[in-house]
Amino acid sequence: MNNKTEKKEDQNQDQQQNSSALVQKIQQLGQSNIPQAPDSNIHVLSIIGQVEGHIQLPPQNKTTKYEHLLPQLIAIEQNPKIEGLIILLNTVGGDVEAGLALSEMISSISKPTVSIVLGGGHSIGVPIAVATNYSYIVPTATMTIHPVRLTGLVIGVPQTFEYLDKMQDRVINFVVNHSNIKEEKFKDLMFAKGNLTRDIGTNVIGTDAVEYGLIDGVGGVKEAMQKINELINDNKTVENQVIQ
């Protein structure tokens, strides 16, 4: 019995060696050309976990670092092979300034951009979601809209409140300017009572976000791909017209 199994193992090893030798030969001589998928003309930027800004967060936080994303956005803008960008969002929010920086970068890209909110696009995820040319939300996703809070040392003077109010206005203005929601409505959602436990604000679910005009449509991957291809085609025809 033992001999038999040993023989079998030997055979197996031989076969493996043979196949690996074959692969090596192919690699060395360059005879086999494995068909590779063509470069994608649509790139994907995923914004997941916390949006990390000025301070590095402890490792148990899953973070998206804005210093990684900003150069990637420039690279996408520069690369002529990339024709469109899809933003995948599943974020719990994070640094206000990092989030606003990302939102402004995304909104100022000349190429077509489409976002999909999956799971959650809370707090600072809201301006990032609306920064694109067209935004989608899956029916099960939610977006929490709530006032900006101060943590840590707070000086009890009116100026503190004014500073916070200005910070909040930056977020509100960006969202209002880049989506179809009215400022009044957005503020109503932000300062609503009784919707969130122990907090002021609203948890807006998929279809409601579209109803309020915050997000452009309910949909997932299929809808987003259709939309971005449509926008890319529109972009191309505009460019052609300019040349002619």
Added chain:
Amino acid sequence: MILYTPLSEADIYPNSPEDFSNRHCVSYGGKSLYVEQTADGSYQLLQLLSTDPQDFMDENYTPGTILR
């Protein structure tokens, strides 16, 4: 810095922050990777930082891969 998130501060900053000096962002094979140095000195891939969806089809860059 102001964090705009529904999470509480205690969730983000735990009382006993673990050491995360063993996590680095490196460039490997022309791609930016977020890696963690394991006890034996090798690097384990945590996250591939790329916008090209084809990069994620490359099995050499699946999360958890040990890099030499």
